[in-house]
Amino acid sequence: MSEHNNMKIGKFPTLETLLDELERVDAELRRLAADAEDSVYIATYERHWALRGLINATPSRSLSDIRAKAAVLRMEAARDADFECDVSGSARELAKSLAADVVALEGCAE
DSSP states (O other): EEEEEEEEHHHHHOOHHHHHHHHHHHHHHHHHHHHOHHHHHHHHHHHHHHHHHHHHHOOOOSHHHHHHHHHHHHHHHOOOOTOOOTTSSHHHHHHHHHHHHHHHHHHHHH
């Protein structure tokens, strides 16, 4: 099976796998910030948003998923401390998604 960005194509990645990929892309984005060609920086920035949107849309099915999504929320809250942005993958939307996941998992435990 072919690989793209460390994730197997044709399989649904776990939230932990998505977090690992986001951390890799985030490090690349920070590295590029100072000296990137615009097209490379923009592509990396768009990948960063796409991963956050995918993480936002993926329901947590376990405590490790909750931890992974919480790590992404912490990452984004550092960028948007006032939670002003409200698109998929933003700190605000990740917080809402995480809260819904906690409630859903709590309901399964009862």
